Amino acid sequence: MTADVWLPIPPEEIEGLPEGPNYLFWNGAEEFPADPADCVFYAVPYMKPVGVSVRPLPDMRSVEVVQTLSAGVDHVLPGLRHLRPGVLLCNARGVHEASTAELALALILASLRGIPDFVRAQDRGEWRGGFRPALADKNVLIVGYGSIGAAIEDRLAPFELARVARLARSQRTTARGPVHPLTDLPSLLPEADVVVLSTPLTEATRHLVDAEFLARMKDGALLVNVARGAVVDTKALLAELESGRLTAALDVTDPEPLPADHPLWRAPGVLISPHVGGPTSAFLPRAQRLLVAQLRRFLNREPLGNVILTTGAMDE
Numbered sequence: 001m002t003a004d005v006w007l008p009i010p011p012e013e014i015e016g017l018p019e020g021p022n023y024l025f026w027n028g029a030e031e032f033p034a035d036p037a038d039c040v041f042y043a044v045p046y047m048k049p050v051g052v053s054v055r056p057l058p059d060m061r062s063v064e065v066v067q068t069l070s071a072g073v074d075h076v077l078p079g080l081r082h083l084r085p086g087v088l089l090c091n092a093r094g095v096h097e098a099s100t101a102e103l104a105l106a107l108i109l110a111s112l113r114g115i116p117d118f119v120r121a122q123d124r125g126e127w128r129g130g131f132r133p134a135l136a137d138k139n140v141l142i143v144g145y146g147s148i149g150a151a152i153e154d155r156l157a158p159f160e161l162a163r164v165a166r167l168a169r170s171q172r173t174t175a176r177g178p179v180h181p182l183t184d185l186p187s188l189l190p191e192a193d194v195v196v197l198s199t200p201l202t203e204a205t206r207h208l209v210d211a212e213f214l215a216r217m218k219d220g221a222l223l224v225n226v227a228r229g230a231v232v233d234t235k236a237l238l239a240e241l242e243s244g245r246l247t248a249a250l251d252v253t254d255p256e257p258l259p260a261d262h263p264l265w266r267a268p269g270v271l272i273s274p275h276v277g278g279p280t281s282a283f284l285p286r287a288q289r290l291l292v293a294q295l296r297r298f299l300n301r302e303p304l305g306n307v308i309l310t311t312g313a314m315d316e
Contacts, residue, residue, distance in 0.1 A: 003062070004038045005295065008045040008069065009288065016292045018299050028052040036060045041298055043067045043291060044076055047279060054079025063087055065304065067294055069287050070278065071096050071148060072228055073308055074201045085312025090294065093147050093306045095286040100277040101151035104196055104226045107249035109135060111222055111271050112194075133193075136160040141192035143167050143208075144199025144227060145179050152196055152226075165192065169204075189216035194224065201228035211236040214246060222247045226277045229254035234264060241267040251277045 002022045007014070011023035021041070024033040028045040036059035044053050046069040057066075057079035066083075067090045068076060080089065110116065114132045121128040138161055142149045145166040153164055153176060165188050166174070171181040180188060189195065195217060199205050209223070209232040217223070217240075225232055229252040240246040247269035256275060258264060265272065290306075297304050 003040040004034055005041040005043075006033065006039050006056075007043050007291065009043075009284070009291070014288045014291060018292070018296050020299055021295070026056075032056060037062060039063050041065045041067065041295065044069065046070060046283075046287070047275075048075075050075045050078060054082075058082040065090060065294070065298055067291070068092055069095065069283075069290070071100075072200055074228065080311050083311045085310075087311040088304055089308045089311070090304055090306040091308050092287065092290055095283065095290055096278045097147050097151035098286075099280040099282040100148050100198070100226050101155050102280075103251060103273065103277045104152045104198070104224060105155045107224050107226070107251065107271060107273065108194055108196070108222065111224070111247060111249040116271055135194075137162050138193040139163045139165070139191050140194045140196065141165045141167065141188050142196045142198060143185070144197060144205075145174075146198070146200075148226070149196075149198040150174070150176075152198060163191075168199075185213075186216060189213065190218055192217065192221060194222045197223070197225045197227040197231055199227050199231060201230055206230050207233045209233060209237070211239070214240045217246060219245055220247070222249065224249045226251045228252050229256045238263060238267055241269055244268060249273075251275055 005021040005023050006026045007023055008027040010025045011017060017023060026033045028048045036056040039060050040062050042060060042063050044066065053075050060083065063083065065088045066076060069092045071092055073089060073091050112133045112135055136159060140156060140161055142152055142164065145168040149166065156164060166177065166179040167182065167185060167188060168179050169182055172179045197209065207230065211233065214236055223246060232254065234254050237248060241248060249271040251273045252275050253264060253272065264270065294304055
């Protein structure tokens, strides 16, 4: 029997898919395209709730690869307990760097230069000038220096910054300079004018940005989150925003979507975009290339890229 491959993009729209499997389209519809038990490669629907992403997993008894089209994998982790040992979980490294880095830069510039205030004044027909901070000469700290963090620095490079500090789980050296370990965070925070979050959501990073983290940030600093909402303790951030000591630009929030009556909408000094770092015109061609490359490796029994973990080998 030909093995099934589930794709969240119609197969006829993906150029170069290798021959052999039975390609089926499923993007979260109520009805499955076939019996999940026959699926060997499951590409998870993009930007769907956790309940949708994991729904077929309990019945995927033959699956060998679970491939997300997002950089983060926290939305599928709850369903992995249903899978047999040896299943590979792969993320979408290489798909979202360009668009997420663009948004991070846009949020930084818009917040510093007061673009939201200009838009509101335009709506009222008011000409309101004023003095605003520039990005030039600022110190920027990137928390989570993976491929997205590096892409953010690439786009910051022309802006005549005073310094970029890089921080990740472990220390290393890159072409642009040293990457500090997480233990250096307390000493780096007070120096940063802009703190950009691009770290994955794990148990170690959940509420990493808590009251203590925020208290170490300098007065007037800007917090930018293009990671996951739960990396930030929303209650602690609200306290700093309402005091006027810090500002924030958030593409992700906790909770998400943010309810209409949530106080974060009305907090001073905050710019909120609705989790749009990834879904741009840059997504589809990169996602298609990733799927084709991974499927070729899979069918040729070559090592897959972007492997995050193997079921049965996860830390308890």
